[in-house]
Amino acid sequence: MNDAQKQFLAHATSEAQRVNHPFPAMAAAEAALESNWGNSELAREGNNLFGMKMHSHPNPCFGVLALPTHEYLDGNWIACEAQWVKYPDWGSCFADRLATLKRLASAYPHYQAALDAQDPETFAIEVSKTWSTDPTRAAKVISIYQESKA
DSSP: OOHHHHHHHHHHHHHHHHTTOSSHHHHHHHHHHHHTTTTSHHHHHHOOSSOOBOOOOSSOOOOEEEEEEEEEETTEEEEEEEEEEOOSSHHHHHHHHHHHHHHHTTTOHHHHHHHTOSSHHHHHHHHHHHHOSOTTHHHHHHHHHHHHHO
């Protein structure tokens, strides 16, 4: 792990702690994976570290970015365009992501299981079951997390 990646994780962990995420270092590892260590266009242009697509929620809309993406559907990666949330800062992104997990926990049992997790690895495994179409997401996130602890 290089210095820039360590700095990314430190900043992301701090922002996750600020919004009382139950596993801030794991949330930072998720953000690293989802945003390519903050280097994705979505992260650079929209402070969107989790690939948060536009959604209805009680908070005012932050803004929208239309960008291409790939979704894993029926065993294949498919190119498509999506509407993404544009945040003013990382803290807003972490807060909205955690609020989204809580708000959707009754509809998506894996989100509730993640929020109820007793350890960071279980959190990552459970949240990844619904959060992403990438079937290897949890293993990738846990690998980043473990490397950051080494």
